[in-house]
Amino acid sequence: KAGVTQTPRYLIKTRGQQVTLSCSPISGHRSVSWYQQTPGQGLQFLFEYFSETQRNKGNFPGRFSGRQFSNSRSEMNVSTLELGDSALYLCASSLSTGVDGYTFGSGTRLTVV
Amino acid sequence: AQSVAQPEDQVNVAEGNPLTVKCTYSVSGNPYLFWYVQYPNRGLQFLLKYITGDNLVKGSYGFEAEFNKSQTSFHLKKPSALVSDSALYFCAVRDMENSGYSTLTFGKGTMLLVSP
Numbered sequence A: 001k002a003g004v005t006q007t008p009r010y011l012i013k014t015r016g017q018q019v020t021l022s023c024s025p026i027s028g029h030r031s032v033s034w035y036q037q038t039p040g041q042g043l044q045f046l047f048e049y050f051s052e053t054q055r056n057k058g059n060f061p062g063r064f065s066g067r068q069f070s071n072s073r074s075e076m077n078v079s080t081l082e083l084g085d086s087a088l089y090l091c092a093s094s095l096s097t098g099v100d101g102y103t104f105g106s107g108t109r110l111t112v113v
Numbered sequence B: 001a002q003s004v005a006q007p008e009d010q011v012n013v014a015e016g017n018p019l020t021v022k023c024t025y026s027v028s029g030n031p032y033l034f035w036y037v038q039y040p041n042r043g044l045q046f047l048l049k050y051i052t053g054d055n056l057v058k059g060s061y062g063f064e065a066e067f068n069k070s071q072t073s074f075h076l077k078k079p080s081a082l083v084s085d086s087a088l089y090f091c092a093v094r095d096m097e098n099s100g101y102s103t104l105t106f107g108k109g110t111m112l113l114v115s116p
Helices: none
Strands: A005-007 A010-013 A019-024 A031-038 A042-050 A053-057 A064-068 A074-078 A087-094 A108-112 B003-005 B010-014 B019-021 B024-026 B031-038 B044-050 B056-058 B064-068 B073-078 B087-095 B110-115
Touching (some): A010 A019, A031 A074, A042 A064, A074 A087, B031 B073, B073 B087
Parallel strands (some): A010 A108
Antiparallel strands (some): A087 A108, B031 B044
């Protein structure tokens, strides 16, 4: 079966712009989580959605937002990009709320210049 | 609050030797514990998990992990390392008591380097 699909794989943006990243979970998975990975901070939790509802939110500024659609696909948006937002953004899906473990996508590499 | 500590930034081992990657955790309730592996420019791949039951958990690619409640540890082990095991390894924990509302918290990661 198809895995978790993240698009695009690579993205270069300019400071001040906004960006939208997309994640399609494994079919049947209703929970989607987003993580930011940087060399200095490691994996940091952004948000988790379950059945279109945000269940948890990490400690990120309001410039970071997300949503989940009725088909479980999720998007995250970052507005007013800063250089420090350069990172690998990972999406993970699970059947319910993570007891089964997460399946991760390959990530979107965002570079802000 | 839940947390995970991976005390070693890097572990070096020769091919054919046993390997251990250390992980300790802190949760208020009982833990769900996971190990993931990441290869360059890729997402994380699931290796194994502990939910309940036997303390020794077997996973993918010959890896296993031992849950030790008294030491709050969940060390990853493999009897004989391969060069292809070289990658970044992450331990993660979720609070079982609040699994519907708690997040999956990851350690900083440990780079495993297996030399030929």
